[in-house]
Amino acid sequence: MARLAADIGGTFTDVALELDDGSLATSKVPTTPQAPEQGVMNGVRLALESAGVKPEEITGVIHGTTLATNALIERKGAATALICTDGFRDTLRLAYENRFDQYDVFLEKPEPLVPRHLTYPVVERMDVRGQVLIPLDESGASAIVSALREEGVEAVAIGLLHAYANPAHEQRLRDLLQAEMPDLQITLSSEVCPEMREYERLTTASCNAYVQPLMARYLTALDGELKAFGITSPMLMMTSGGGVCALETAIRYPIRLVESGPSGGAILAATVAAERGEAEVLSYDMGGTTAKICLIDDATPQTARTFEIARAARFMKGSGLPVRIPVIEMIEIGAGGGSIARLDTLNRITVGPDSTGSEPGPVCYGHGGTDAAVTDADLALGRLDPDGFADGRMTLDVQASHNAIGEHVATPLGLEPLDGALGISEVVDENMANAARVHAVERGKDLRHRTMIAFGGAGPLHACRMAEKLAIPRVVIPHDPGVGSAVGFLRAPIAYEVIRSRYMTVSDFDLEAVNDVFAGLGREARDIVRQGAPDAELTEKRTCFMRYLGQGHEIEVAVSDGDLQAGENERLAASYNEEYARLFRRAVPGMDIEILGWKVVVSAQSPALATDQSDENPHEAEPAGRRLLVDPAAGKSAEAAAYDRKNLRPGASFRGPCVLFEGQTTTVVTGGYDGRIDRFGHIVLERRQEANP
Secondary structure, eight states: OEEEEEEEOSSEEEEEEEETTSOEEEEEEEOOTTSHHHHHHHHHHHHHHHHTOOGGGEEEEEEEESHHHHHHHHTOSOOEEEEEETTOTTHHHHTTSSOSSTTOTTOOOOOOSSOGGGEEEESOEEOTTSOEEEOOOTHHHHHHHHHHHHHTOOEEEEEOTTTTTOOHHHHHHHHHHHHHOTTOEEEEHHHHOOSSOHHHHHHHHHHHHHHHHHHHHHHHHHHHHHHHHTOOSOEEEEOTTSOEEEHHHHHHOGGGGTTHHHHHHHHHHHHHHHHHTOSEEEEEEEOSSOEEEEEEETTEEOEESOEEESOSSTTOTTSSEEEOOOEEOOEEESOSTTEEEEEOTTSOEEEEEEEOTTTTOOGGGOSSOOSOBHHHHHHHTTOSOTTSBTTTTBOOOHHHHHHHHIIIIIGGGTOOHHHHHHHHHHHHHHHHHHHHHHHHHHTTOOGGGOEEEEESSSHHHHHHHHHHHHTOOEEEEOSSGGGHHHHHHHHOOEEEEEEEEEEEESTTOOHHHHHHHHHHHHHHHHHHHHHHOTTSOOEEEEEEEEEETTOSOOEEEEOOSSSOOTTHHHHHHHHHHHHHHHHHSSOOTTOOEEEEEEEEEEEEOOOOOOOOOOOOOOEEOOOSEEEEEEETTTTEEEEEEEEEGGGOOTTEEEESSEEEEOSSOEEEEOTTEEEEEOTTSOEEEEEOGGGOO
């Protein structure tokens, strides 16, 4: 019996197979963009073959993918229409009625996913409490059906005013459309985002509709491939919020999958932090296309309720499409092994955000690539074994990397290729370090006392140098870091989060209405979780979102379990004032408090992935060989020890500079760090005292 996890990235597809004894078999294969399911199946076959496991022995499959995200970024989704309340046809274009960069006189806002000519108003109106002000004009539905057919629309988002308070008109419109066009994919804003704030609700519904046909075809195709291969266990999907849901839910709400891969990595880092008792952690995941950075406190990743997709201006808040979904909060930048290096108009080295991807990939792959990439620089600097890449299934061309770096970077600057490679590496490391600094400062966090947990195919290659730049004293490289997100999938709970807006104030608290809201949310979440965990014991967590009367943003506050009793409003007010004072130094006495929304999270904890724990027997590690390695601090190559990670036992110690190689990645230890293998088998790198900044 075994469980399988697969993560599709922009460059590689990772597979992790968990066996009965807790051991892992893994594989990393190139992503196949034209048919992503083929890349998954290639990785699955390799993992099962290496472990000697038959397809029918698989008891569970967990999958995460960037396919929905890429479709939104590249605008390659379905022809989508939006049906809105009459008078609100331009909500998507008006957005927040502001400029994300007020000083850019040439600023161009990104076009909405749904063009204006495919936005259809209908006569109807609900008030903020869900009372019907204007009945739905059903005769308008027939005209819309004719227009949808003429325009070849595949998917429709229905977003009517205040539908979160009363979805009756949206549901009736859906029934009318499906009666005429049964194959039409329809998203209701009252189901995908039943919250106030009209613009975010409409963008979330539009984004969901836009990717729904694509994701439905892909997930159905992959499920069919797995079953044809002999894996008949149900496939579960990783969500952006760090939980796992059933395939049917993922097909219905694909917008919840946009950050599914990176969230698996954050779950892995949180698990390692809990194992080691690390209270403050910086999770660092660098793959072939992007790098993801997440702050984790007390083994819990920071979360958010909104997320921006496809930002038109790099790192510029407000320039993307805001979607309102549960998401693990992280920053993602275009810095990966495939990120392209070049010179800008000022002859400065720049790296990314564009990537060579898996086809053709960096020059050293020998697949027709011509652009120098970060992987080419890592190879030239001695960090990679040209004969041992991707478990030895790929041979890298060192000379091709030198030639490409020379042509695109070094020669125009009058440098040797090795110096150009070091420049590329330093620039991408500084890009990532700066992104981490900004992310931490915006949240009032100090990175200098945190432990970095690094993984991903390229993360261990760059973690130590990035830690030096951030003055981070400790770096941990967990088991199987090259497929870290896939391993994280295996540790994620089957869980689902539901939020619904129902406005009231503390002074006008409606106890019966709140109990009714929580009862409905609980049923909805439990029904979805039961799809993936029919017999598991479920836990339920309740919270609400509160703010002082007239404020613009809310704070999340815990709500009591079970049926709420009289006095709950006073308890909530006290909890809110306490949390507000913690965040802003003092509460506001005598101010009434608004409650805007209610949240329920139902989860069924998956079995924890077993980790070998051995007594540490301190001893000096025996190198497997030597290699020429360029240490950034020295700026020149020198002979350094190379260790085979699979031969290192708990307690083994080593000094930088050196490298530790394994099947899917290599850990580079710079000259300022010493390392050891802890009792869990993780690599722990500690900054030497004399190396303190």
